Amino acid sequence: MPAVRRKGPVLMATLGEQPQVVTLTLDLLMARQVAFEEVILFHTAPHYPALSRSLGRLQAELAQWPAYSGLQIRQVIFSDEHGKALTDIRTEQEARQVFRILFREVLAIKRQRRTIHLLIAGGRKVMAAYGTAVAQLLFEAEDRLWHLISEEPLLKAGRMHPEPGDPVHLVPVPFVRWSALPPAAMHLAVTEDPFEAMHWHEAWLEEESLRQRAWFLMHELTPSERTLLMTLARTGASNRELAQKLGRRPKTVANQLAVIVDKYRTFSGLDGRTPISRAELVAHFAPVVERIERKDQGGISHKTVG
Numbered sequence: 001m002p003a004v005r006r007k008g009p010v011l012m013a014t015l016g017e018q019p020q021v022v023t024l025t026l027d028l029l030m031a032r033q034v035a036f037e038e039v040i041l042f043h044t045a046p047h048y049p050a051l052s053r054s055l056g057r058l059q060a061e062l063a064q065w066p067a068y069s070g071l072q073i074r075q076v077i078f079s080d081e082h083g084k085a086l087t088d089i090r091t092e093q094e095a096r097q098v099f100r101i102l103f104r105e106v107l108a109i110k111r112q113r114r115t116i117h118l119l120i121a122g123g124r125k126v127m128a129a130y131g132t133a134v135a136q137l138l139f140e141a142e143d144r145l146w147h148l149i150s151e152e153p154l155l156k157a158g159r160m161h162p163e164p165g166d167p168v169h170l171v172p173v174p175f176v177r178w179s180a181l182p183p184a185a186m187h188l189a190v191t192e193d194p195f196e197a198m199h200w201h202e203a204w205l206e207e208e209s210l211r212q213r214a215w216f217l218m219h220e221l222t223p224s225e226r227t228l229l230m231t232l233a234r235t236g237a238s239n240r241e242l243a244q245k246l247g248r249r250p251k252t253v254a255n256q257l258a259v260i261v262d263k264y265r266t267f268s269g270l271d272g273r274t275p276i277s278r279a280e281l282v283a284h285f286a287p288v289v290e291r292i293e294r295k296d297q298g299g300i301s302h303k304t305v306g
Helices: 018-031 049-065 094-110 125-138 151-157 182-188 194-220 221-235 239-248 250-267 278-296
Strands: 010-014 038-043 072-077 114-120 144-150 167-171
Touching: 010 018, 010 094, 010 125, 018 038, 018 049, 018 114, 018 144, 018 167, 038 094, 049 072, 049 094, 072 151, 094 114, 094 125, 094 194, 114 125, 125 144, 125 194, 194 221, 194 250, 194 278, 221 250, 221 278, 239 250, 250 278
Parallel strands: 010 038, 010 114, 038 072, 114 144
Antiparallel strands: 144 167
């Protein structure tokens, strides 16, 4: 049985009043031997002349320029939750819809195992912001997020293609790939809501942080240090109060806390000069201690902490 050919890369681009950002990007990437099969354009409803002209000019150029022959072109118009096309992005609710639509469209392409180049140089700034967030959630190692830098005279000239010496550059936008984390990848595979995906990711990060702190508490400290830190986290007591509770001298408590802070700083990968306050110790370890004690008491929570 012949193998199914994997489809080629996709250029996804947000569009505003300057259509040449799309064609300039296509030309620059094609010069790098990126062979696109599809271009997907994101924009609001072309309800005012400048955007309408931009869209018409881009459509004509994509249809007639020889190098673009064979490219599939698809438009995605941002719409509200009822499917009505957005004429602008003015409210939080409309911005959230932009995020959802970008996420949904990128996810559909990634489920086809295709490489994406996402251009965020055109359109409203909110499109670029949410485009970056979608890339963080869904992009893999081979995907790219791009911004286009060009000088004003080139844009004013309106040329759709670069000429030798034109001051135009594609700049890769760095981002952290959340999908590289296995728990995030699992949840991203089953949800089409970016806000739900972010919720799962944040919950996983918090859980992982608790596990790391529990490991430090149980395996990096001496029994005496562990008892001191757990008592501090549980009560927030002063050194004198801790000394009375544990039957130690206040100076001994102070010295042990200094050792605990040094160990925790090293464990966390912090610079030796980075301060860690008493309040931070309490905030970091109070949830860990609470979970350990609930587990030891046979409470309702049975999550592993070590």
